[in-house]
Amino acid sequence: MRRGFDSLAQLARDQLQLDPRSGALLVFAGRRHDRLKAMWWDRNGYCVLYKRFHQAVFDLPAGDDAAGASVRIDGQKLAALLAGRDKTRQRKSKLRIVR
Numbered sequence: 001m002r003r004g005f006d007s008l009a010q011l012a013r014d015q016l017q018l019d020p021r022s023g024a025l026l027v028f029a030g031r032r033h034d035r036l037k038a039m040w041w042d043r044n045g046y047c048v049l050y051k052r053f054h055q056a057v058f059d060l061p062a063g064d065d066a067a068g069a070s071v072r073i074d075g076q077k078l079a080a081l082l083a084g085r086d087k088t089r090q091r092k093s094k095l096r097i098v099r
Helices: 005-016 075-083
Strands: 024-028 036-039 044-052
Touching: 005 024, 005 036, 005 044, 036 075
Parallel strands: none
Antiparallel strands: 024 036, 036 044
């Protein structure tokens, strides 16, 4: 989670073959599932939202591709991802992917 704006944009280009200025919201997750960065292009520059959970973790949706690198989700599933779940509760089933 140490990457900045330009590194995240380059990662999107190289690993995901996505243009970070396309209007997509790109979400990058930390290994411990307690931190994430969301990045998007806003007319004249990048915006980054950084969220660190204290008493919660998030469940990443499973990917369709072999690498599991990228998935598309709708706004409702994004809201659930950003809300997280209590660390002490048993793990819920993974979010379903909406394409």
